Amino acid sequence: MTLLDKLSQFFFSGLTTGSIYAIIAIGFGVVHNASGIMNLLQCEFVTLGGMITVTLYSFVGIPLPVSIPLSIITVTLIGALFERSAIRTARSQQIIVLIFITIGASIFVRGLALTVWGSDPFVLPPFSGNRPIHILNATIVPQNLWVLSVTILVVVTLYFFFKKSLTGKAMRAASCNRQAAALSGISVNRMVLLSFAMSGGLGAVAGIIIAPITTTSYDVGFMLGLKGFSAAVLGGYGSMPGAVLGGLLLGVTESLATGIVSSAYKNAVAFIILLLVLFIRPSGLLGEPVAERV
């Protein structure tokens, strides 16, 4: 394989993982914009998406086209339920306390997942077969295309949701200025609930579409989720185009670094980037530089 072929290969595999990071980054951003919370339970939403689908498909025998939507809906509901029970009822609504609640929940769910499913990896079949496709000197499988197209679908849908739909606009209003939004009749609480639900759904989608490529297990969401967070910070925390850009950039960079430099420190790449961004330009690529607070 020539260098160009290799680069092409790494590029496409990077686009694939990058798309997952992008979706997860959007999930982080939605909750952050609505409530200021860094929702670390997002990691487990990713895990649950894949694992619930596997359970429904492999153990209960429900065909994929049904088990996938079922799984997404379940995780969405879990997200909503979490917001209602843990976040809403918390005695202190200080952001940092709420973040720790999500951290606790994340550990809790991961422990439960380990208990229920054990530590073995599970496999989901590819959505439309495994016949290799050759494109631009690289070899990919149809699942890669699924990942890319689902990501595009998600991004476009969310774009129209936030730009055109009333609920979407209400969410944007609530994230800009809670008081003004509330005075305009928007239930800010409901927007927060919705944001957690969306983060659940997005996480589940990410976990499901990547499962046929990388297998899924009780802790798959941990690394994916944290890298998704790095992608969000890289692109500009809270910005949707930033999340997409950050995700794709991170995915490709990670893939290139792995292939060209070394595969041993692969997982470190995302976190080194995270630290660099936080130290040098915390607002990320597309975020606005932080102006001093008036």
Add this chain to the structure above:
Amino acid sequence: MKPGVGSCGETNPQPEGCRSMLEICHVNKSFGGIMALLDVSFKVERGAITAMIGPNGAGKTTLLNVISGIYLPNDGDIFFEGRRISGFRPHRVSAFGITRTFQHLQVFHNMSVLENVMVGCHSDTSSGFLACLVRTPKVWDEEREVRKKASEMLNFVNLSHRQDQPTSYLPCGDQKRLELARALASRPRMILLDEPVSGLNSLETEEMAALILKVKALGTTVLLVEHDMNLVMRIADAIVVLNYGEKIAEGPPAEIQNNEKVITAYLGDD
């Protein structure tokens, strides 16, 4: 930052007998596209009470924040006793002998009343981490000193009876006085008061006014921001009026009261 133009800060350090304590020289401050302060210049006399007034949003608190180093000015200079203090961060500015209180109370709620004031003595002491870990004799001495000074200061503001209480027990007026005590603990040469009587009833306002005069009697220069015109006219020696980030008038209270621009700014054109 350009050096001050004209009569601003030319003499450096101040010659003997020169009266101005603080000189604001052509200070500009913007946030993004918003000009909060536009070419503001004035002098604060030593030992006097100078009040900054102006409609809401005029930039008064912003100017206080620039003086105390919380914001850095985009342009212009600030001189304190002839030395440039603009460009320094808050903890360095306080080393020059300037402390302040805050419009929205910033009492430390994780400590008792006395401890709040003891923090005010921080700049008078110097034991570092190592010394405090090991508790050298110097640390013991400093603790005693600081306790004493803090107690005295609480006495000065009439809060001694609340010395060991948690701060959440204090009503608003007392919390304001606590902040004042904390700011005075290090015997600053100048103190910035940001709306010291906002939210106080008339009795508390009277008490605060008397306190501010007591502060002046100590020899401390006072620069205060206020909306309460009665108070300002009564206790201020000089008034500076800001509107939309610009200085529109400066002078003794009698003059300001009759100044057309000031009246227009507050009441509108007709």
Add this chain to the structure above:
Amino acid sequence: MGLKGFRKNRNALHLFMLIAVLTVLPCVVKSGYHLLVLNLIGLNTMIVVGLNLLIGYAGQISMGHAVFFGLGAYISAIVTTNVTGAAWLPVWFPQWVVPWVVTFAAMVCTGAVAYLTGIPTLKLKGNYLVMATLGLNIIFEIVLVEWDTMTGGANGMTGIPHLSVGRFAFNSDLRFYCLVWGATVLTLIVSLSLVSSRVGRALKAIHGGETAASTLGIDTQAYKVKVFVLSAMYASLAGSLYAHYLTVITPKSCDILYSIQMVIMVIVGGLGGVWGSLFGAALLTLLSEFLHIVEKFNVVALGLILMLVMIFFPEGLLPGIRRLIGKTREPTLALGPFMDSDPLR
């Protein structure tokens, strides 16, 4: 004498009680396993007291303190295993001095690492500080596993020599108990001293209102970094002692879960309380060991505890309980002032 004087006496009283209990305990507790648990409590207390200075007093949350524990442990392990019996060591140089020197050197090195990483990291606020420290921890874990020529990889290192003074080696649970708790009590004493001094007040002021604190002459950034370094050194000491005690160290002993456990210990014990740290460390260590029987439940329980404590007792479990039974008038300290979502200020 006032509240301050009474509190000082109360500290002395607590110390006396602690030392009394510690002296009696080994006579009652004979089992090696129980002594092991007590030793672990001691080590955890050391770390948590330092972490509490950072989180509870200065209000800066670190989710990566296991890094400093690991640095202490690994530096001690790597250097002592390579130096002990080394040819270049002069014959007259007593071997037993080496681990002590290395322990101290490890503290200094770890302090330096904390200083270098602390400066950029502590400029961040709230969520971002948490994620940055988390990120550091993950990178550290990866390096530990991948750099296996130095660190022994995923299997870690074994054969770490015990600490000893002359011929007397701290190679039994009981002997180590004396060493660990001696060190822990010392840590408690210096921390209590720090807390009721000018520096302690300055740290609390930073937490209570950073802007106001800086206008009072407190160099907030410098203090944050210094307390970060101090807490890192506590953790490093604990790590070195741990390595010389168990003679084995693996990457798993310094992973994120441990970092989170430390933070939970701080939260449970009550932020900003030196004695609360002892309580938190003891409770969580005991719980951990109890649940260790089924490892899976350890993680589940930990997560559940963190969630429930944060939901119902955000000021910490111990202060929360004291508030419930009406025992305390002291102001409650939340996990942090209201954080903006901006990474800087």
